[in-house]
Amino acid sequence: MLIQMIGMLFHWMMPAYNWIALITTTIIMAISAFPYWKSAIAAFKKHSANMNTLVATGTAVAYFYSIYAMMTGREVYFESAAFVTVFVLLGDAMEEKMHNNAADALGKLMGLQAKDAEVLKNGEFVKVPLDQVQVGDLIRVKPGEKVPVDGVITEGTSAVDESMVTGESMPVMKQVGDTVVGSTTNSNGTITFRATKVGTDTMLAQIVDLVKKAQTSHAPIQNLTDKISNIFVPAVMIIAIITFVVWYSIIGTTFVHALLFAVSVIVIACPCALGLATPTALMVGTARSAKMGVLIKNGEVLQEVNNINTVVFDKTGTITVGKPRVTDIVGNPQQVLAISASLEDASEHPLASAIMQKAKDEQVSLVKSQEFEALEGKGVRAKYRGEIAFVGSDRLLADINISREMKVRANELQNEAKTVVYVGIDKEVIGLIALQDVPKSSSKKAITELKKRGLQTVMLTGDNKKVAQAIADEVGINKVIAGVMPNEKAKEIKKLQDKGKKVAFVGDGINDAPALSTADVGIAMGSGTDIAIDSGGIVLVQNDLLGVVRALSISKKTFDRIKLNLFWALIYNVVGIPIAAGLFAVIGFTLSPELAGLAMAFSSVSVVSSSLLLNKAKIAGETFKILERWI
Numbered sequence: 001m002l003i004q005m006i007g008m009l010f011h012w013m014m015p016a017y018n019w020i021a022l023i024t025t026t027i028i029m030a031i032s033a034f035p036y037w038k039s040a041i042a043a044f045k046k047h048s049a050n051m052n053t054l055v056a057t058g059t060a061v062a063y064f065y066s067i068y069a070m071m072t073g074r075e076v077y078f079e080s081a082a083f084v085t086v087f088v089l090l091g092d093a094m095e096e097k098m099h100n101n102a103a104d105a106l107g108k109l110m111g112l113q114a115k116d117a118e119v120l121k122n123g124e125f126v127k128v129p130l131d132q133v134q135v136g137d138l139i140r141v142k143p144g145e146k147v148p149v150d151g152v153i154t155e156g157t158s159a160v161d162e163s164m165v166t167g168e169s170m171p172v173m174k175q176v177g178d179t180v181v182g183s184t185t186n187s188n189g190t191i192t193f194r195a196t197k198v199g200t201d202t203m204l205a206q207i208v209d210l211v212k213k214a215q216t217s218h219a220p221i222q223n224l225t226d227k228i229s230n231i232f233v234p235a236v237m238i239i240a241i242i243t244f245v246v247w248y249s250i251i252g253t254t255f256v257h258a259l260l261f262a263v264s265v266i267v268i269a270c271p272c273a274l275g276l277a278t279p280t281a282l283m284v285g286t287a288r289s290a291k292m293g294v295l296i297k298n299g300e301v302l303q304e305v306n307n308i309n310t311v312v313f314d315k316t317g318t319i320t321v322g323k324p325r326v327t328d329i330v331g332n333p334q335q336v337l338a339i340s341a342s343l344e345d346a347s348e349h350p351l352a353s354a355i356m357q358k359a360k361d362e363q364v365s366l367v368k369s370q371e372f373e374a375l376e377g378k379g380v381r382a383k384y385r386g387e388i389a390f391v392g393s394d395r396l397l398a399d400i401n402i403s404r405e406m407k408v409r410a411n412e413l414q415n416e417a418k419t420v421v422y423v424g425i426d427k428e429v430i431g432l433i434a435l436q437d438v439p440k441s442s443s444k445k446a447i448t449e450l451k452k453r454g455l456q457t458v459m460l461t462g463d464n465k466k467v468a469q470a471i472a473d474e475v476g477i478n479k480v481i482a483g484v485m486p487n488e489k490a491k492e493i494k495k496l497q498d499k500g501k502k503v504a505f506v507g508d509g510i511n512d513a514p515a516l517s518t519a520d521v522g523i524a525m526g527s528g529t530d531i532a533i534d535s536g537g538i539v540l541v542q543n544d545l546l547g548v549v550r551a552l553s554i555s556k557k558t559f560d561r562i563k564l565n566l567f568w569a570l571i572y573n574v575v576g577i578p579i580a581a582g583l584f585a586v587i588g589f590t591l592s593p594e595l596a597g598l599a600m601a602f603s604s605v606s607v608v609s610s611s612l613l614l615n616k617a618k619i620a621g622e623t624f625k626i627l628e629r630w631i
Helices: 002-009 017-031 034-045 051-071 078-111 203-215 221-250 255-268 272-291 299-305 315-319 333-344 350-361 394-399 404-415 443-452 465-475 486-498 513-518 546-580 593-616 622-630
Strands: 116-121 124-129 138-141 150-155 158-161 172-174 191-197 294-296 310-314 325-330 370-375 379-384 387-392 419-425 428-436 456-460 479-481 503-507 521-525 538-540
Touching (some): 017 034, 017 078, 034 051, 051 078, 051 221, 051 255, 078 255, 221 255, 221 546, 272 294, 272 299, 294 546, 299 521, 315 456, 315 465, 325 333, 325 350, 325 404, 333 379, 333 387, 333 419, 350 428, 387 394, 394 419, 404 428, 404 465, 443 456, 443 465, 443 546, 456 465, 456 486, 465 479, 486 503, 503 513, 503 546, 513 521, 538 546, 546 593
Parallel strands (some): 310 456, 310 503, 456 479, 521 538
Antiparallel strands (some): 116 124, 116 138, 150 191, 158 172, 294 538, 325 428, 370 379, 379 387, 387 419, 419 428
């Protein structure tokens, strides 16, 4: 057909061209166009129409008319049917290639896994396939090797490159007791670690699974495109019929001329680009966010982020480092530490860990407590040497005697942004322990960036108002809600929502699960390999507030790209249909069916290309990392 088209420019006609065109086009229709026809027929049987209906109708009309024309001695248009099919397939092939490119990020991520591991067997390290590694195995990793599975270091120190999981470009120093993540790279030292998660339980496997689910999810805006498509296809068929009638019956052109205009309308209007607008942007956006250590669960969360106007933060472990240290002890240090450490021995609270560490450093002897009772949001109570002892916050002081001196000293410590723990026996406070947890280095930068975006920032904490306000002032938080019990955090979120706020809550994903679920968008902070995937709509692999900035930025850019794609797809059809219908024929501007097919394919490819450009978009929060490297 190309030879014939070139030959026509030189007034040369290929011998038996009609028969050649019939045979070759029939082969194309039977093999290449058949899937479109099959899909259209299936939709017709269900009394509906889809995108393939337009392709099938356009090619079928051109093909069968050409057979009729050939039999009656008229001009044939086999090339229209053939070229439309070729161009539509070309567009599909390019879309598929781009889809694969977008999905390659996950494939490459999984490809980063080590193939084997050096496991301690019978007193010596031997290499075994990765699928034979079990939880509890001791594994050795030498410099330059990949960490095969998740675990906790038992021997050695080294810098580990975790960029492929967390997005952090600088290697992280690891020592005994620290966690390591499978598929990261050990840089300069030999380490031995005990495997804690293998197979599908590793962080990498969880990330890949989460991103796959996100890429196949639907954003609510996609429901609009589905509704548009359901109306659009029948509307296009009606416009094509009107186009034919106007050109043939009113304007008085030839039957063939009118038919070609109608076919061009059908072909160019195929809303493939409309269907690709959302899923392609979702695929690219979620894959890129995963590279930055931001895991977005689904398209609904991504869309909801764009409505957020208030970001609420938990304090301990979110804004602050989460590793408080004892700074002051009021009262008899040995007695206060002995009582508090003996009672806190069974607790996992960060403050309890700090008290236990201090008692260990001071070599204080502990006594096993009895009748231990955890008082939610208040502290703990138990029998210590036969007497009822308590350790906790000022919420425990309702029926407790406390001297004026202790109250004054507690107030002074709180003014210094220190958390005060009260220690007592038999309903009397005998001492105070002051602890301090400093803000993370990234907290102030992150809060500043969020405020630049016009977002209100709120701290929600169970800590004392004075301590919370001091931390808030240091990092730039707008508002503080302090003294909140763990089970009341969700209620505070609800109060903000009742005032018309669209709230994102940032917490550790474990203790803050109710608040994460109540918020319009829950952002769970990851810690090591412990990712609370079920707690929030967004999970940050790194325990770093700049991840919140990146999460909001990539979500907004992805959703903006979806809207741009939808706008382009709709405008393309709004502009293309009148041209294909011959509205500008008076100035010699028309589209043949094959050119309409090429234009339709181009619209789909352009939408996918637009989505792929998300990989080049600048994301807020990444700039800080670049600056930090220079510094």
